[in-house]
Amino acid sequence: MNEGRNMKYHLYTKLRIFLIRSALTRTKYLVKNNIFASVGENFFFQPRIIPQDPKLIKFHNNVAVASGVKFINHDVVQKVFNNIDSEKIFNKKYSCIEVMDNVFIGTNAIIMGGVRIGENVIVAAGAVVTKDVEPNSIVGGVPAKVIGKFSDLYEKRFESTFETIGEHEHVDADLCWEDFYKKHNID
Structure with missing residues (x-):
């Protein structure tokens, strides 16, 4: 597929997912069409907007993602760096995200690239996860810190x-x- 057709397909897929009203139907669509790198059993995805690079995200078993959660697996800091020194070229940085078994991610949380969320974890609503989350923990805040077990x-x-x-x-x-x-x- 050429780059133009690929971009149109990508935009069509994102729009289609956004327009699916039911979170259950949206989740089934995501799984059936292999939108993410991998998805385990008992997966639930409520956000209407999928990440720009969903193939860089893996979800294991028994994962629930609440509405408004964002997965950020790239940055655009090169837009600033490339204007500082014309002799240096910076590229966009991409990072994977992995969510292990038995994880709930609360409304409007932000999961940054390069993060692995361990087994048996709850990410509180509004948390910003910037580093790995240890198993059997509850994290919250900006940046996210352990607030419970x-x-x-x-x-x-x-x-x-x-x-x-x-x-x-x-x-x-x-x-x-x-x-x-x-x-x-x-x-």
């Missing part, structure tokens, strides 16, 4: 999950508000 949240969440779920797994709003007021010492 995956295993602790797993146990804590298991203990409280059934308190707010009503019949047929629908959220029981009354139970949620009761729990909220209890935690905030409000009568």
